[in-house]
Amino acid sequence: MKTVYLTRKAEFSASHFYHNPKFTPEENRRIFGKCNNPHGHGHNYTLEVTVRGPVNEQSGFVMDLKQLKDIMNREVIDVLDHRHLNYEIPEFKEQIPTTENLAIAIWRRLQGKLDGGARLYRVRVYENDDLFAEVYGEE
Amino acid sequence: MKTVYLTRKAEFSASHFYHNPKFTPEENRRIFGKCNNPHGHGHNYTLEVTVRGPVNEQSGFVMDLKQLKDIMNREVIDVLDHRHLNYEIPEFKEQIPTTENLAIAIWRRLQGKLDGGARLYRVRVYENDDLFAEVYGEE
Amino acid sequence: MKTVYLTRKAEFSASHFYHNPKFTPEENRRIFGKCNNPHGHGHNYTLEVTVRGPVNEQSGFVMDLKQLKDIMNREVIDVLDHRHLNYEIPEFKEQIPTTENLAIAIWRRLQGKLDGGARLYRVRVYENDDLFAEVYGEE
Amino acid sequence: MKTVYLTRKAEFSASHFYHNPKFTPEENRRIFGKCNNPHGHGHNYTLEVTVRGPVNEQSGFVMDLKQLKDIMNREVIDVLDHRHLNYEIPEFKEQIPTTENLAIAIWRRLQGKLDGGARLYRVRVYENDDLFAEVYGEE
Amino acid sequence: MKTVYLTRKAEFSASHFYHNPKFTPEENRRIFGKCNNPHGHGHNYTLEVTVRGPVNEQSGFVMDLKQLKDIMNREVIDVLDHRHLNYEIPEFKEQIPTTENLAIAIWRRLQGKLDGGARLYRVRVYENDDLFAEVYGEE
Amino acid sequence: MKTVYLTRKAEFSASHFYHNPKFTPEENRRIFGKCNNPHGHGHNYTLEVTVRGPVNEQSGFVMDLKQLKDIMNREVIDVLDHRHLNYEIPEFKEQIPTTENLAIAIWRRLQGKLDGGARLYRVRVYENDDLFAEVYGEE
Numbered sequence: 020m021k022t023v024y025l026t027r028k029a030e031f032s033a034s035h036f037y038h039n040p041k042f043t044p045e046e047n048r049r050i051f052g053k054c055n056n057p058h059g060h061g062h063n064y065t066l067e068v069t070v071r072g073p074v075n076e077q078s079g080f081v082m083d084l085k086q087l088k089d090i091m092n093r094e095v096i097d098v099l100d101h102r103h104l105n106y107e108i109p110e111f112k113e114q115i116p117t118t119e120n121l122a123i124a125i126w127r128r129l130q131g132k133l134d135g136g137a138r139l140y141r142v143r144v145y146e147n148d149d150l151f152a153e154v155y156g157e158e
Numbered sequence: 159m160k161t162v163y164l165t166r167k168a169e170f171s172a173s174h175f176y177h178n179p180k181f182t183p184e185e186n187r188r189i190f191g192k193c194n195n196p197h198g199h200g201h202n203y204t205l206e207v208t209v210r211g212p213v214n215e216q217s218g219f220v221m222d223l224k225q226l227k228d229i230m231n232r233e234v235i236d237v238l239d240h241r242h243l244n245y246e247i248p249e250f251k252e253q254i255p256t257t258e259n260l261a262i263a264i265w266r267r268l269q270g271k272l273d274g275g276a277r278l279y280r281v282r283v284y285e286n287d288d289l290f291a292e293v294y295g296e297e
Numbered sequence: 298m299k300t301v302y303l304t305r306k307a308e309f310s311a312s313h314f315y316h317n318p319k320f321t322p323e324e325n326r327r328i329f330g331k332c333n334n335p336h337g338h339g340h341n342y343t344l345e346v347t348v349r350g351p352v353n354e355q356s357g358f359v360m361d362l363k364q365l366k367d368i369m370n371r372e373v374i375d376v377l378d379h380r381h382l383n384y385e386i387p388e389f390k391e392q393i394p395t396t397e398n399l400a401i402a403i404w405r406r407l408q409g410k411l412d413g414g415a416r417l418y419r420v421r422v423y424e425n426d427d428l429f430a431e432v433y434g435e436e
Numbered sequence: 437m438k439t440v441y442l443t444r445k446a447e448f449s450a451s452h453f454y455h456n457p458k459f460t461p462e463e464n465r466r467i468f469g470k471c472n473n474p475h476g477h478g479h480n481y482t483l484e485v486t487v488r489g490p491v492n493e494q495s496g497f498v499m500d501l502k503q504l505k506d507i508m509n510r511e512v513i514d515v516l517d518h519r520h521l522n523y524e525i526p527e528f529k530e531q532i533p534t535t536e537n538l539a540i541a542i543w544r545r546l547q548g549k550l551d552g553g554a555r556l557y558r559v560r561v562y563e564n565d566d567l568f569a570e571v572y573g574e575e
Numbered sequence: 576m577k578t579v580y581l582t583r584k585a586e587f588s589a590s591h592f593y594h595n596p597k598f599t600p601e602e603n604r605r606i607f608g609k610c611n612n613p614h615g616h617g618h619n620y621t622l623e624v625t626v627r628g629p630v631n632e633q634s635g636f637v638m639d640l641k642q643l644k645d646i647m648n649r650e651v652i653d654v655l656d657h658r659h660l661n662y663e664i665p666e667f668k669e670q671i672p673t674t675e676n677l678a679i680a681i682w683r684r685l686q687g688k689l690d691g692g693a694r695l696y697r698v699r700v701y702e703n704d705d706l707f708a709e710v711y712g713e714e
Numbered sequence: 715m716k717t718v719y720l721t722r723k724a725e726f727s728a729s730h731f732y733h734n735p736k737f738t739p740e741e742n743r744r745i746f747g748k749c750n751n752p753h754g755h756g757h758n759y760t761l762e763v764t765v766r767g768p769v770n771e772q773s774g775f776v777m778d779l780k781q782l783k784d785i786m787n788r789e790v791i792d793v794l795d796h797r798h799l800n801y802e803i804p805e806f807k808e809q810i811p812t813t814e815n816l817a818i819a820i821w822r823r824l825q826g827k828l829d830g831g832a833r834l835y836r837v838r839v840y841e842n843d844d845l846f847a848e849v850y851g852e853e
């Protein structure tokens with residue numbers, strides 16, 4: 020029986036800025052450039068979550084799409100959408116909210132939340148059309 | 159010599175609905191929601207077929223693109239385009255035409271049809287911009 | 298004070314086929330080609346609704362976007378999504394559900410439903426990326 | 437001689453939130469919903485600027501594209517990109533930075549800045565793929 | 576009866592470069608920059624042709640789409656696709672093949688070729704995602 | 715610590731044609747079709763470069779994006795953009811500039827140019843929306 024990889028996309032809008040308190044102001048400006056502006060700037064992020072597994076013979080589903088959507092909304096979209104990542108999301112009190120760290124944070128929020136036969140395979144986060152970060156792994 | 163993965167995209171429009179005769183009407187409605195409407199609804203599907211292999215030194219091709227296009231048209235697009243998947247496509251007499259099962263059906267239709275050095279690597283089917291299924295495998 | 302044109306996009310999936318009972322079977326096949334298949338085929342339609350008006354000084358809105366979304370959902374998306382246009386939508390009992398007629402039908406469903414200062418300016422319907430129909434007019 | 441309309445696209449990322457100090461907190465929440473979060477959220481905005489005019493016979497240009505790009509960068513992109521619209525852009529000290537008001541502000545920043553035969557015809561601002569505002573007018 | 580605007584998209588690939596023999600080499604380099612390279616460079620052009628008219632009651636069409644596609648292919652795509660605009664297309668023996676002049680040339684190739692009730696309304700040519708030219712007019 | 719895959723996109727425009735001097739004129743026409751036109755034709759190519767590695771705790775980066783952009787510009791975009799691949803790029807004096815060979819050429823130009831912890835993982839080249847080639851791994 021073939022394994023199928025199923026990917027669902029969702030979007031959220033958020034603000035962020037890049038600043039490391041251990042860096043001097045000059046280092047912050049040099050390393051983070053325009054992204055160091057403490058007022059923050061924002062993006063329309065696109066999230067793609069991929070699960071994989073066998074296809075259920077009764078439903079034809081690797082995973083119920085409504086359930087996947089509900090998990091993505093509850094664990095990620097409702098938490099991050101229309102938020103300022105630095106000020107309102109616990110992961111980014113200590114970490115820089117780069118696309119890389121955002122992909123890891125979303126992976127961890129989703130990990131272990133899927134029921135049934137499907138497993139989390141990949142989290143891909145687009146900051147914009149020209150930049151995306153991906154995390155893979157086994158639950 | 160490097161292996162190259164070559165992907166070609168094609169589109170088709172089709173109708174489908176989700177219904178399992180072993181389920182009660184209530185189960186069908188609960189599990190399949192709006193997709194259970196027996197009149198069917200439809201999608202502009204996007205198919206991406208990836209082949210891989212070494213590059214032919216004379217032509218610069220992993221595979222002749224015209225040949226790949228002809229195979230995709232003959233085995234998949236001409237069969238599925240402007241069709242009702244449930245009523246007109248043999249695979250879906252018995253199976254629910256979910257994106258997952260559609261990806262498997264297309265894989266099987268293409269498998270073994272490539273000539274020469276290239277091998278079928280991946281079939282990806284988008285039901286819409288927000289949902290896609292992928293099947294990988296060895297011929 | 299400048300007039301602003303505000304456009305909101307939404308998507309729906311539907312089935313249709315083209316058949317005119319006044320045509321002979323040969324005429325139907327010749328004129329409508331693959332679209333004449335009575336099982337129907339389907340599309341992911343994209344709807345763009347444009348309203349225009351002055352900007353409200355208190356809200357900065359031409360029209361409340363949530364209200365526009367609710368009207369679009371209630372009058373169009375909830376009616377057409379996951380439906381077979383020929384069998385389930387009254388406008389298409391008598392008319393061929395071409396992209397042209399679909400744009401007119403959506404215009405008529407939205408016309409007169411907007412409150413306040415904004416007026417319906419344009420309805421644009423994409424059947425797919427390569428084809429769209431537009432209707433303009435005054436309420 | 438035919439008039440040609442020439443459109444150039446550019447992108448910028450910015451933060452904003454919606455708040456009217458004349459409204460009560462309850463009104464602000466009701467009218468602006470999630471957009472009222474004072475930390476702000478953000479978007480990848482897409483700007484399309486359309487100029488129109490006759491085609492210069494020597495150059496084949498309605499307007500030198502490098503000059504148009506320079507004007508768009510100097511007057512708009514360099515000003516708005518990686519900024520918080522409410523806190524850093526003068527127009528939005530008093531006005532709500534809705535897509536509508538942003539389109540008007542960009543129109544005013546560009547108006548009168550074009551040299552030669554081309555005239556500013558339209559400013560279109562996408563907040564995301566599903567929403568855009570347009571302003572037209574004569575300089 | 577409402578007028579409907581119907582738009583069909585098509586694509587072609589072509590090479591071009593910008594050079595005016597009346598300019599000095601320095602002028603050509605200054606005015607045309609990288610586009611002055613006489614070897615040429617190329618683009619995937621996207622063409623959108625819009626026709627308008629009343630909807631035929633029997634067919635539901637403003638214009639038969641197959642006929643529109645055939646005209647676009649015969650008059651434009653078959654002529655320009657996989658060609659070097661400067662060397663192989665008569666209009667550009669004397670004119671610079673800018674996006675502006677290309678839109679005018681395509682307009683003139685299509686003008687008067689439509690049969691029946693539909694009229695040519697707009698030709699839009701994208702050189703890439705960030706740049707397009709439009710020509711409007713009455714036949 | 716999780717490995718993150720970071721992808722950055724860039725675009726360039728170039729001309730090319732397909733011709734193998736070892737083939738007869740008939741073979742060249744049969745094998746390469748329209749692509750055999752010696753004047754060349756062109757494309758807007760899209761390049762996606764993926765690097766992978768651990769996330770630097772201080773910066774939150776797998777790799778400094780400005781550095782990645784600079785390397786992509788210096789090694790690839792500045793070399794290929796607005797060029798005729800056959801006549802101006804050394805790799806294609808001897809090789810057919812197919813999408814496959816272009817992906818390999820770009821891989822080789824980027825290989826070994828990244829500093830620090832990130833490694834080159836994948837080069838993906840789109841000739842247009844419907845066709846792309848990918849190269850992975852360490853040679």
